[in-house]
Amino acid sequence: MEEIAMPETLAFDIYGTLVDPLKMEEKLEPFAGEKAGHLAKLWREKQLEYTFRRALMRRYEDFGVCTRQALAFATQSVGLELSREDERNLISAYQSLPAFEDALPGLRALRSQGHEMSAFSNGVEESARKVLEQAGLFEYLNTVISADEVKSFKPDPEVYRHACERLGGAPEEVWLVSSNPFDVIGAKSFGMRAAWVRRDPKTLLDPWDIEPDLVVRDLLHLAKELG
Incomplete structure (x- = not known):
């Protein structure tokens, strides 16, 4: 049987x-050009790193904060300066992965x-x-x-x-x-x-x-x- x-x-x-968070590459292309793929990957890596560190340190901030701070680190690391409006638009786009x-x-x-x-x-x-x-x-x-x-x-x-x-x-x-x-x-x-x-x-x-x-x-x- x-x-x-x-x-x-x-x-x-x-x-x-x-x-798929790495699809943010498409949203990053207007700002980062050929670096967009690297930037999307770095953003994701830092997002996860920040959650690990905050959990260990017991310094909790929610996932949205980790996402926003990771974007700031990633863009700064490639010498890209976003306006506050552009940053808000990218964070908003993250809701439509x-x-x-x-x-x-x-x-x-x-x-x-x-x-x-x-x-x-x-x-x-x-x-x-x-x-x-x-x-x-x-x-x-x-x-x-x-x-x-x-x-x-x-x-x-x-x-x-x-x-x-x-x-x-x-x-x-x-x-x-x-x-x-x-x-x-x-x-x-x-x-x-x-x-x-x-x-x-x-x-x-x-x-x-x-x-x-x-x-x-x-x-x-x-x-x-x-x-």
Whole structure:
């Protein structure tokens, strides 16, 4: 008899997993020209670095502040001076990040299989919800769980604990779905299950002897594995 897959509780990272922050390159081109790709990458790297540092220092400022300060650092590092209006426009554009090509059909397929699906992000709930709505993804998710609710950031174990409590499951009963290696390792370290969405085969997982339960190339592949 064919085994019937059971519905799972899935918590999806947003930035870098469902929507693509590096697509800000297109918005940066009018200001940075050929440096736009480098600038978008540096902006993202600094954004994450600032969340890590603030969590460790217990000097919390929300994800929007980290994003804005990371943009200031990135532009200054390439000798670019933005007007306040240009800065506001770029931060506003960050609320309209495009979904990865597989995100919508992948979420649709997973929803049809009966999985319980929520977003789980460092982003403030209101901003994260807006990003998902703009990308056409929110209707497939039950809710948004934000690290802002505990005033810290992934990979602080308290953030993963909060997500599991919100979802009503023990850590081993909840899946994190993320493209970010630090997030996958953080969730596994806490005791959750984790699916690493490795869209780029050149992306490496840190050699910490902590492995994801699943490695998939995209969300459609995840649906196939869980279905």
